[in-house]
Amino acid sequence: IISFVFFPQLYHTFSWLTEHLPGPHKKFLTSYTFLCSFIKKEIKNHEERGTPEEPQDFIDYYLAQIDKSKDDPNSTFDEKNMMSSIVDLFIGGTESTATGLRWSLMTVVMHPGIQEKVQKELDDVLGPNESIGYEDRKKLPYTNAVVHELQRYSCIVPVGVPRQCVKDTNLVGFPVPKGTIVLPNIFSVLSDPDQWETPRRFNLNHFLDKDGNFVKREAFLLFSAGHRVCLGERLARTELFIFLASLLRSFTFKLPEGVKEINRELILGGLLQPHPYKICAVPR
Numbered sequence: 001i002i003s004f005v006f007f008p009q010l011y012h013t014f015s016w017l018t019e020h021l022p023g024p025h026k027k028f029l030t031s032y033t034f035l036c037s038f039i040k041k042e043i044k045n046h047e048e049r050g051t052p053e054e055p056q057d058f059i060d061y062y063l064a065q066i067d068k069s070k071d072d073p074n075s076t077f078d079e080k081n082m083m084s085s086i087v088d089l090f091i092g093g094t095e096s097t098a099t100g101l102r103w104s105l106m107t108v109v110m111h112p113g114i115q116e117k118v119q120k121e122l123d124d125v126l127g128p129n130e131s132i133g134y135e136d137r138k139k140l141p142y143t144n145a146v147v148h149e150l151q152r153y154s155c156i157v158p159v160g161v162p163r164q165c166v167k168d169t170n171l172v173g174f175p176v177p178k179g180t181i182v183l184p185n186i187f188s189v190l191s192d193p194d195q196w197e198t199p200r201r202f203n204l205n206h207f208l209d210k211d212g213n214f215v216k217r218e219a220f221l222l223f224s225a226g227h228r229v230c231l232g233e234r235l236a237r238t239e240l241f242i243f244l245a246s247l248l249r250s251f252t253f254k255l256p257e258g259v260k261e262i263n264r265e266l267i268l269g270g271l272l273q274p275h276p277y278k279i280c281a282v283p284r
């Protein structure tokens with residue numbers, strides 16, 4: 001997992017160096033080659049069946065765009081860029097949300113009272129056969145606060161994607177010359193004592209006011225900010241809310257018999273991963 005997530009960043013930023021070094025990036029390169037050949041096959045399938053009038057997915061749209069801009073010498077739409085974009089979506093879009101959910105379930109198990117309160121809110125607000133949608137978060141302030149605090153507390157992307165400054169600039173009084181590589185320290189924002197009452201403790205008051213209403217927090221920069229903010233932010237927020245709420249509505253999560261606690265130590269990589277753990281999902 002680490003090789004798949006961390007090394008793409010390192011590889012793209014310092015490719016001249018990593019190519020000459022032994023290490024786990026070799027495993028990444030094998031996975032990368034596998035993923036690329038899978039994507040190439042998909043592109044070929046799309047090309048063979050032709051672009052439908054109503055494009056069905058990303059590859060359809062991209063192929064149509066390549067075709068539209070084929071006479072433009074400055075166009076960046078080509079198969080190589082399409083491949084890179086699909087790889088980015090695979091890497092950014094799978095491990096991140098899955099890791100967020102793994103931390104969330106672990107934390108929920110360690111706080112059974114919170115799990116019960118979420119279940120009560122879901123039972124009180126939603127009808128028994130009603131499926132959960134993202135819009136429901138507005139009627140479920142407690143559940144929404146739990147989903148947010150779980151993400152803040154686990155902070156799975158502690159450092160954003162490396163960016164390079166395209167011109168001399170000034171950032172809150174600090175000169176940043178053109179060419180500087182900038183690594184946004186998201187962890188420091190999500191655990192800033194000036195912003196959060198108890199930065200390193202799970203605390204729902206970070207997202208609830210005294211009347212139990214959900215409070216949006218400007219410092220909740222889980223997905224970074226600015227022009228290159230996470231492209232999948234909306235999708236990730238929707239997935240995390242719906243998956244977690246649906247899971248807690250259907251199951252109560254518990255430690256297996258005889259197990260007292262779960263190892264909360266981090267595995268440090270591009271994403272902060274939990275150690276593998278076992279929990280029981282008891283149908284409600």
Ligand code: HEM
Pocket residue numbers: 088089092093094096097100156157159160161162163184186222223224225227228229230231232233235236
């Ligand atoms: C909990 C889930 C996720 C977290 C915490 C997260 C976080 C981030 C962060 C911090 C960045 C760096 C932004 C910057 O450089 O300033 C980023 C970039 C990105 N993310 Fe996510 N992400 C998540 C889920 C997703 C999903 C589901 C997708 C796509 C389906 C996705 C696609 C991307 C892409 C393509 C970029 C690069 C954007 C660019 O370079 O313009 N991410 N993400």
